[in-house]
Amino acid sequence: MTTRARILVIFGTRPEAIKLFPVVHALKADPRFDCVVCVSAQHRQMLDQVLDIAGIVPDHDLDVMQPDQSLDLLTANLLTGLGKVMDAVQPDRVIVQGDTATAMTGALAAYYRKIPVDHVEAGLRSWNIYHPWPEEVNRKIIGSMASLHFAPTTTSEAALLKENVDAARVHVTGNTVIDALHWVTAEIERKPELAGGLADLEQRFAGKRIIGVTSHRRENFGDGMEQIAEAIRRIAARPDTAVIFPVHLNPNVRKVMNERLAGLDTVALIEPLDYPHFARLLSISEIMLTDSGGVQEEAPALGKPVLVMRETTERPEGVVAGTAKLVGTDAERIVTEISTLLDDTQSYEAMARAHNPFGDGHASQRIVELLAHEIGQQA
Numbered sequence: 001m002t003t004r005a006r007i008l009v010i011f012g013t014r015p016e017a018i019k020l021f022p023v024v025h026a027l028k029a030d031p032r033f034d035c036v037v038c039v040s041a042q043h044r045q046m047l048d049q050v051l052d053i054a055g056i057v058p059d060h061d062l063d064v065m066q067p068d069q070s071l072d073l074l075t076a077n078l079l080t081g082l083g084k085v086m087d088a089v090q091p092d093r094v095i096v097q098g099d100t101a102t103a104m105t106g107a108l109a110a111y112y113r114k115i116p117v118d119h120v121e122a123g124l125r126s127w128n129i130y131h132p133w134p135e136e137v138n139r140k141i142i143g144s145m146a147s148l149h150f151a152p153t154t155t156s157e158a159a160l161l162k163e164n165v166d167a168a169r170v171h172v173t174g175n176t177v178i179d180a181l182h183w184v185t186a187e188i189e190r191k192p193e194l195a196g197g198l199a200d201l202e203q204r205f206a207g208k209r210i211i212g213v214t215s216h217r218r219e220n221f222g223d224g225m226e227q228i229a230e231a232i233r234r235i236a237a238r239p240d241t242a243v244i245f246p247v248h249l250n251p252n253v254r255k256v257m258n259e260r261l262a263g264l265d266t267v268a269l270i271e272p273l274d275y276p277h278f279a280r281l282l283s284i285s286e287i288m289l290t291d292s293g294g295v296q297e298e299a300p301a302l303g304k305p306v307l308v309m310r311e312t313t314e315r316p317e318g319v320v321a322g323t324a325k326l327v328g329t330d331a332e333r334i335v336t337e338i339s340t341l342l343d344d345t346q347s348y349e350a351m352a353r354a355h356n357p358f359g360d361g362h363a364s365q366r367i368v369e370l371l372a373h374e375i376g377q378q379a
């Protein structure tokens, strides 16, 4: 009997969980691998929402989240905690995803042990170290240590080559978020009640044009959040619109939004939605207004115009495809851009076309085959 390669998959936040559950499903279904899952729980409730839906029970759970955690404390706790798990598990390879503190420290702890670390969603670059902050630098750190770089698109592949990463180590796989979106869509088709919890809101806002909102970026804290809240207040004051805003659990977001928007008739500030319900929100929204990375990838796949409340993006593919537009965080600008889409059918239709610049839904299987090939080479 040949031994199976032990792969330690590490994640800690909602978006990492969404983008890695398809990889975990694929590894667990493949007899060539022994897949061990470690969650840092950098997020707690928002991570558990994804684990529940995806049916993943972690083998290790560091439970590191603290209220309003600082980057210093978080990073220190993650590095020591993840190192201990690696010493116990003794993996052949480690997988991290994206650009969070969990991903960066997971890669570093693996590197300290000379364990090859493979990077899912490699090569995203805005070329501005403060937008997104601290993610741009986290990605570069991971890229400097990774063994295999799974770039979602040719744009991210080109960014890695520009940094002199060995071309033979870079593979364009598509983004696993599209795999996740396909999986959840099929689940909802099978069991529509999984996404039925928005029915009351849908009834309350019947006849209104729904704007879906998410916001959480650290670089937008303070004035940016105040501006975003003001823009939402003005958009929701139109007689034809309503805003549905599942508010991130970060207290820096919740405080501003609750102070500025609670009690408005046409603004629903709701708790973070699990993934099937968020997929439902995407489908009933006419426009998405967001500073999220993942939503920038999902909205184009569904043909939803997405206005991105950021100065730069490391995901230019949606902008190039015409489905996404960078609008920054100035309230006046956001209101103008939304009004244009709502009032000018041509502008709306130019953006509302389904594109799949981020992948075809088969990224996870490609990643698993590339891992198998790599392990075969080493054997």
Ligand code: UD1
Binding pocket: 013, 014, 015, 042, 043, 044, 045, 046, 047, 065, 066, 067, 068, 069, 071, 074, 099, 100, 101, 102, 134, 135, 216, 218, 249, 250, 251
């Ligand atoms: C983190 C990531 C960011 C990612 C985002 C996705 C870093 C540095 N930041 O940002 O890259 O885009 O997640 O959402 O890795 N909280 C809860 N419950 C939860 C989740 C968060 O209460 O389930 C609150 C806690 O008070 C926590 C705070 O949110 O301290 C901030 O969480 P943290 O992971 O540090 O940062 P995010 O802003 O969520």
Ligand code: UDP
Binding pocket: 014, 015, 018, 177, 214, 216, 246, 247, 271, 272, 273, 274, 275, 278, 279, 291, 292, 293, 294, 295, 298
């Ligand atoms: N999402 C979700 N519920 C919500 C808001 C977002 O499931 O209430 C999903 C969304 O579909 C996307 C991911 O969470 O896949 C984005 O996570 P987030 O915005 O927290 O992080 P980012 O992508 O910006 O790193």
